[in-house]
Amino acid sequence: MTTIRLVDIRKIGLGVPEPSRDDLLNVGRDIVDSFSSTGFAYLSNHGISQQLQDYTFTVAKGFFDLDTEQKLAYERFVRTGYTGYTPIAGDNSTNATDSAAGVTDLKECFDLRCLEDACPDDVAPQLGPQLRRIGTACRQLSERLLAALDAALGSGQLLTSCHRRQLQPGGWTVLRLLHYPAAGGAAAGRCQTRCGAHTDFSTLTLLFQHGVGGLQVEMSDGRWISAEPIPGTILVNIGDVIEVMTSGRLRATNHRVLLPTSEPARGTARQSMAFFVQPDQGTTVAPLDGDPRYQPIDFNSFIQDKFASVYPTYKESDWKC
Numbered sequence: 001m002t003t004i005r006l007v008d009i010r011k012i013g014l015g016v017p018e019p020s021r022d023d024l025l026n027v028g029r030d031i032v033d034s035f036s037s038t039g040f041a042y043l044s045n046h047g048i049s050q051q052l053q054d055y056t057f058t059v060a061k062g063f064f065d066l067d068t069e070q071k072l073a074y075e076r077f078v079r080t081g082y083t084g085y086t087p088i089a090g091d092n093s094t095n096a097t098d099s100a101a102g103v104t105d106l107k108e109c110f111d112l113r114c115l116e117d118a119c120p121d122d123v124a125p126q127l128g129p130q131l132r133r134i135g136t137a138c139r140q141l142s143e144r145l146l147a148a149l150d151a152a153l154g155s156g157q158l159l160t161s162c163h164r165r166q167l168q169p170g171g172w173t174v175l176r177l178l179h180y181p182a183a184g185g186a187a188a189g190r191c192q193t194r195c196g197a198h199t200d201f202s203t204l205t206l207l208f209q210h211g212v213g214g215l216q217v218e219m220s221d222g223r224w225i226s227a228e229p230i231p232g233t234i235l236v237n238i239g240d241v242i243e244v245m246t247s248g249r250l251r252a253t254n255h256r257v258l259l260p261t262s263e264p265a266r267g268t269a270r271q272s273m274a275f276f277v278q279p280d281q282g283t284t285v286a287p288l289d290g291d292p293r294y295q296p297i298d299f300n301s302f303i304q305d306k307f308a309s310v311y312p313t314y315k316e317s318d319w320k321c
């Protein structure tokens with residue numbers, strides 16, 4: 001049976017001041033090995049402290065527990081730009097893949113695009129500072145992972161050099177808090193799933209799951225396997241960018257979070273956090289080997305088309321950070 005591998009990244013984790021080239025290559029190979037079977041890997045000994053993660057989920061919960069009107073004052077693409085709050089049914093993942101368009105996600109989110117962006121300080125004073133703290137750690141870790149992948153894929157400094165603006169003006173990387181409310185009784189309304197099946201539009205995604213599982217990953221034979229949270233690990237997956245770069249040798253894998261059908265799981269809320277590592281503005285992504293089956297992607301247009309397909313409220317205005 002295929003399972004998602006666990007990769008010990010201690011030698012390139014944030015506990016090490018500067019990883020050696022050999023360690024980047026060796027850990028990169030282990031990660032690529034895991035990606036080639038499932039598109040995912042659990043990373044242990046990454047160096048992002050449990051306390052930092054736990055407190056972020058506590059602060060996030062405080063924000064999501066606010067009144068809807070207070071959260072809607074920061075509605076993404078309506079009251080704010082790329083940093084902001086997405087209400088339930090405001091972003092439907094499945095629409096990006098066309099496979100089941102019209103399916104509505106029972107989730108709400110808060111995204112941070114640039115560290116200096118305004119956050120809801122009046123109603124959630126801890127949210128901005130905490131997102132900046134964990135966002136900075138995620139950026140540092142992703143820089144290590146990109147360097148390891150560059151070494152393992154033989155791409156020189158290609159990945160490293162097109163992700164220099166993470167959470168800064170000119171970058172597309174984003175940190176997203178997700179909250180899937182309890183779905184007991186009528187709460188689910190017209191929502192049919194927690195997060196519809198999709199691939200990520202990212203290069204890589206770092207996913208933090210807060211205790212409650214439900215994430216599933218599609219294998220190449222069409223079976224879905226569970227990606228339950230493993231304490232102390234971060235789950236990382238490939239997005240569309242790496243699939244194009246490697247001409248499909250590494251595939252961006254479909255994944256989803258279903259609404260549980262039975263109690264008490266249905267009545268239990270779920271929280272997660274995703275750090276979507278995405279190329280800087282102005283990047284064109286092309287297959288490393290020039291494979292003509294994969295057309296180069298202008299990432300600015302690519303991501304805006306994706307936003308337009310998942311966000312009913314998306315407008316192209318002001319995409320510069």
Ligand SMILES: O=C(O)CCC(=O)C(=O)O
Nearest residue numbers: 178195200215257272274
């Ligand atoms: O909440 C999760 O575990 C998955 C979320 C996800 O896949 C996404 O937001 O792209």
Ligand SMILES: [Fe+2]
Nearest residue numbers: 198199200255
């Ligand atoms: Fe995803």
